Amino acid sequence: MTVSQKPVQIVGAGLAGAECAFQLAERGVSVVLHEMRPVKKTPAHKTGDLAELVCSNSLRSDDPHHAAGLLKREMERFGSLIISSARRSAVPAGSALAVDRERFAAAVTGALEAHPLVEIHRNEVRTLPEGDVVIASGPLTSKAMSNAIADLLGGEHLYFYDAIAPIVESDSLNRSKLFWASRYGKGGADYLNSALDREQYGAFLAALLEAEILPLHEFEKNLFFEGCLPIEELARRGPDTLRFGPMKPVGLTPPSPTQSEDRVPYAIVQMRQENLAKSHLNLVGFQSRMKWPEQKRVLRMIPGLEQARFVRLGQIHRNTFINSPVHLNAFYRLKVRPLVRLAGQITGVEGYLESAATGLAVALYLTLERQGVEAAPLPFSTALGALARHLTESNSSHFQPANINYGLFPDLAGRVRKRDRRRSYTERAAVDLEDWAHRHQTAVAATPAPLASGAAVL
Ligand SMILES: Cc1cc2nc3c(=O)[nH]c(=O)nc-3n(C[C@H](O)[C@H](O)[C@H](O)COP(=O)(O)OP(=O)(O)OC[C@H]3O[C@@H](n4cnc5c(N)ncnc54)[C@H](O)[C@@H]3O)c2cc1C
Known part of the structure; x- marks a missing residue:
């Protein structure tokens, strides 16, 4: 295949497009960056x-x-414009990296406008x-x-909204109150189920009806689809609507009498494995627009979830993204x-940071290709690689966008104590990223083009 030396056309100069354009230009690849705003x-x-x-x-x-x-440190390793601009415009925010948004956008815009290899078309x-x-x-x-x-x-294969169900850490659940089964025994015992009796269901319903809900933006007013309503909206439609929807009790019998005298539960909450490591479970059909503290309070009323730690809370918001496991390869x-x-975000990553990170990864791969170098994908054990792992190896039949989290990474080798796990993930990622960078020096190293902005180039 002949490798083109024509400018790369980038559509959209948000977090991902801006990072991608900068990374390519810093490595000597010219870019036309198309942004429709403010036109x-x-x-x-x-x-x-x-x-x-x-x-x-x-x-x-x-x-x-x-x-x-x-993920931030890995991006900085490659001279990220988004992270360097964020650090320059940071505002105090505890352990988070928060920015003065105007200064941040001005820093990114300025760096790209000044770059000799970036042409911006509005x-x-x-x-x-x-x-x-x-x-x-x-x-x-x-x-x-x-x-x-x-x-x-x-x-x-193109979706227009996210209906995100809450995700819990499986080791925060009280397993003695839960049981594994599939409805009518079909397939394996793939779902972890919580059975509610009439009284528990009544209390849960009442809490749902009282909970505070996030207001909708004007452009989100037509967001809800009948097949994917938030649980609080279902609760409002009638006392039994949830029991005919996501809390349907049929075909699921607890192994021993729990709260129900005849072993037929009044309602059921089902949880399904969310990540390859099985450390996270999602509450099936429990998308919600309750405010986040309210979600925690209400969902902890479900038997077995009293001490649940939430990896992600329920959401429904406008989002355009594709079914990446079907359509994308590990090089995006x-x-x-x-x-x-x-x-x-259109790939199915979620968040400013993750969006920028995918723009960076795409630029590294494109640079290598332009240099005629056969690239290996960034290791899945790194944060940059774990995002691609989510996009390419998730189950395509219920693919949902995700923030970076350790549930997307391959398991650690051997038994690692819980308190040491985060450190082990980061140490393994650092070693594997350096190894990848070493093997792909041409993409990582300085290019013939002069550096426009003094970004760190390794
Ligand atoms: C309402 C809303 C709130 C969000 N809040 C947060 C939040 O608080 N925190 C968080 O981490 N994430 C948030 N997200 C999710 C997501 O992280 C951000 O939207 C993020 O900006 C995505 O980065 P991106 O580069 O993929 O898209 P964007 O940053 O949106 O950039 C895409 C760019 O493409 C341009 N564009 C679109 N179509 C065309 C076209 N045909 N031709 C040329 N240009 C085009 C757009 O004008 C835009 O500038 C939010 C998303 C939405 C929709």
Whole structure:
């Protein structure tokens, strides 16, 4: 295959597109960066700045042993523009890295505008460009681009909202109150179930009806689909609606009489394995818009979940993303059209940090390809690699976006005490990342092009 030296076309200059453009340009690859704002607005962005943060101003934990802290350090290892701009515009936020959003976006915009290898075009891209392309158009991808992607992948593989069920750490559950089974015994005993008696269900329902709910943004008003309603909305429709929906008790009999005198539960909550390591379970069908402290309070009323630790709480929000396990390979290329790469939230990662990280990874791979070097994927044991692992190895039939977390990483070898686990993950990641960087020096090392911004280049 002839390797093109034409500029890479990047669609969208949000967190992923901006990082990707900078990384490519710093390594000598010229880029045309297309951003439709301010000419065409999205429902959430307010400015024409590149890398605008649409909501919170936090890039999550900066603790080096937290998965988000590890991801930051790995990005810094490759001279990340997003992380260096965040550090320069940081505001006090405890152990999190939070920023002054205007200064942050100005730093990113300034670095890209000043870069000799980056051309910024303020236009909406309505069809997929030819040649090397990175689609980084984000959760609010314009309609025309969404249609172009749907035409390529099939409409059923492009989603427009997240209905995220809460996820709990499995070792925080009281197993004596729970039982493994599948409905009507079909398949393996794949679900961990909690049985509620009439009284427990009544109390749970009452708490749901009283809980505080997040208000909807104007552009989210048509968000709910009948097949995917939040549990509190189901509760409002009638006292038994949940028992005919996600809390249906049929086909599931606890192994011994629990709360119910005749062993037929009044309602059931099902939990399904969420990650490959089986350390996380999701509460099936429990998407919710309750405020987060309320979710914790209400969900801990479920038998067995009294002490539950939550990895993620329920959400429903607007989001455009593809079924990556079906369509992406570990280099973020579309299997049906390999010159098209995807980066950012549209791949099914969740969050500012994770979006930027995928933009960085795409740029490393593209640089290697332009240099004629056959790349190995970033190891799954690193935070950068674990994101790709989620996108390529998750079960495609219930794929949902994810933040970086240790549940996405391969298991640690041998038995590691709980309090040592985070340190072990970070130590293993550091060794494996250095090994990868060593084997791919050309992408990592300085390029013939002069450095525009003094970013760390290794
Ligand atoms: C309402 C909302 C709130 C969120 N809040 C948070 C939060 O608080 N914390 C968090 O970590 N994550 C949050 N997210 C999720 C996500 O992390 C961010 O949206 C993040 O900005 C995603 O990065 P990205 O680069 O993929 O997309 P974006 O940062 O959105 O960048 C995509 C860019 O592409 C442009 N674009 C779209 N279509 C086209 C086109 N056809 N041609 C040219 N340009 C185009 C857009 O204008 C935009 O600038 C939120 C998402 C939404 C929708």
